[in-house]
Amino acid sequence: MTDNGHDDEAGQLALMPQVARARAREAKQQAADRSKGPKPVDPAEVDPVARVLVDVPLAHLDRPFDYLVPTKLADSAVPGSRVKVRFAGQDVDGFVLARVDRSEHEGRLAPLRRSVSSEPVLSPQIAGLSATVAARYAGTRSDVLRLAVPARHATVEKEPSAPAPQPHVDLAAAVASWAPYAAGEEFVRKLADGAAPRRVWSAVPGQDWALALARAAAATYSSGRGALLCVPDHKDVARLDAALVSVLGPGHHVLLTADSGPAARYRAFLAVSRGAVRIVVGTRAAAFAPVHDLGLVALWDDGDDLYADQHAPYPHTREVLLLRAHEENAAALVGGFARTVEGEYLLRTGWAQELAAPRETVRAAAARVAITGATDREVERDPFARSARLPRTAFDAIRDGLGSGPVLLQTPRLGYVTSLACEQCRTPARCRACAGPLTVPAAHRPPTCRWCGQEESGWACAECGARGLRAPVLGDRRTAEEIGRAFPGVAVRTSSGDKVLSAVDAKPAIVVATPGAEPVADGGYPCVVLLDTWLMLSRTDLRTTEESLRRWLNAAAMARPAEKGGRVVVVGDSGEPVLQALLRWDPAGFARRELADRQSAHLPPASRLATVSGEAAAVASALQMLVLPDGAEVLGPVPVEPAPGRPVTDPEAEEAPVRAVVRVPRAAGAQLSRALVEMQGVRDAKKLPAVRVQVDPIGLG
DNA sequence: ATGACCAATTGA
DNA sequence: CAATTGGTCATG
Helix, strand or coil: CCCCCCCCCHHHHHHCHHHHHHHHHHHHHHHHHHHHCCCCCCECCCCCEEEEEECCCCHHHCCCEEEECEHHHCCCCCCCCEEEEEECCEEEEEEEEEEECCCCCCCCCCEEEEECCCCCCCCHHHHHHHHHHHHHCCCCHHHHHHHHCCCCCHHHHHCCCCCCCCCCCCHHHHHHHCCCCCCHHHHHHHHHCCCCCEEEEECCCCCCHHHHHHHHHHHHHHCCCEEEEECCCHHHHHHHHHHHHHHHCCCCEEEECHHHCHHHHHHHHHHHHCCCCCEEEECHHHHHCCCCCEEEEEEECCCCHHHECCCCCCCEHHHHHHHHHHHCCCEEEEEECCCCHHHHHHHHCCCCEEECCCHHHHHHHCCEEEEECCCHHHHHHCHHHHHHCCCHHHHHHHHHHHCCCCEEEECCCCCCCCCCEECCCCCECECCCCCCEEECCCCCCCCEECCCCCECCCCCCCCCCCCCEECCCCCHHHHHHHHHHHCCCCCEEEEECCECCCEECCCCCEEEECCCCCCEECCCECEEEECCHHHHHCCCCCCHHHHHHHHHHHHHCCECCHHHCCEEEEECCCCCHHHHHHHCCCHHHHHHHHHHHHHHCCCCCCEEEEEEEEEHHHHHHHHHHCCCCCCCEEEEEEECCCCCCCCCCCCCCCCCEEEEEEEEEHHHHHHHHHHHHHHHHHHHHCCCCCCEEEECCCCCC
């Protein structure tokens, strides 16, 4: 455990050159200090040693270093506080992990340079969590802490945090919210009793999921514990915020999001870290919130790719929350209308239990779903369909729906122009006869000119000769215009991108939205139309079908139940298995099959996978130095697109960027991460060119 | 990263 | 033989 160098004889020193060198340097430094007159550092009386995690981006320095605490800083350099220290000849930031009586370090300790603030922003739980997350994702603790602890705001820090009022929890209402689910009541009672149930939740279509989450949080709260609720985006934060106010009243929770501004974010963070408030609602930035006495972590719609962090080491919110539930012995609730393969895997391994409603309950709550093809035959027979890109069935359903409320049209992608482009060079694809833009008129049809109707089956790019076409971009605005012409006099509203509507009222209107931007309708939509489903499926991503189903279920769940006239019209190919899963409202069955596929293809979550990317030579040498566990496979490296944000100044000189995939059985996942950390440590120490490592990256494709 | 140290290499 | 360069190690 400890070094044996403490009482070394001279003979041993000779056998341990590094110790001898250290000693020699030590003596020299002390001599120098004496001669120059060292600053008298007067160490603190109690626990004069601070164990500091320094903020340096190097993998091999990701460990605590001991510093001497001067008396002046004895009261401010508390565990969890920020400090500045001298490290390797420069001033760096750090966190005090602990204050201890004495150091294990043999040499002389440098004093802390200063205490930034006495606010303990890094709790022992979050310090532990960042170590776990760093290990899981083969990253460093400082990288994780950058995500976990928001930037300090001195003015805000001076303000006191208002404590939450006395809670009044209506447990009966909480139970009622979860009554549709088999063992739903048991789940709520366990939360209220201080237990830690773990559930994968398949929400009943049409359910007010925000209210259900708020009530689960309230039940946990009534046991004297805190709760942490994560949702994909801002719109959902607002919805959950409103639900919590309606369940508990104001002042019991805070919102923690990255885009609320530094002051507001730090204020909310402090309210949580000081224990004044113990319920947190937020986006992925909230996953590390230091909630006191954490009793429940919950994640809504865990398949949303907004949960995959874009910053090193690229942790996924689901993973962070589940690690927390494990470490802090909290309950966990993961779910949505869809079920992810990762959720299914939690059930399969027995880590969590299913929280689902009986089949009859689901059937009664779901709208009537119909699939209608936009086949050539149908389009030709139906001039209207030709002009509005809308089959007759869908048109009729919209018209009927408008009789009793707003109608939701989900359209795959953002943008205005509808045209195909070259997969390679992005040059817009043009008709050889008339230079008009090409589109895909229907599923499994060749590209067709929008102007002259000419079919282009053997298309090749005029610029670069490539034969691949990118999926067309069908704009929500364009769709809105065309629909507006088809239904004159009806209000058409759009919700997409940075102009997202959070809700619409019950008045008849056509709402065109892109996936994830669908507004909540007061009373539910009488009709929901899913347009151009083959476009979403035409993407080549690994998770395409899973992601598409998730988006469709989320939109379809906003329709009224069938018995109240709710209808969902899906424009697509009824032969698609994924559309059948939607038709039967069977997200669980779909996830089961998808997981089986992933297992047989050795893909996550059944296997653990990491990518190593960078310059070709760097990747090759990185792979060479990786000490891989048994059963590991290396795929590639293969050339990839250059890293975004780095303009290629000289494509000749630039080494080609490549990516390799390393795959191991799930059981060897921890070993793989350790091997990657080790490799990065050696590379950093030797100043070899950097490679980027991502463990279980989302959407390899 | 940055700096210290040591060994090998280069140059007059 | 001194000056220089490159690699290794440690950073409290």
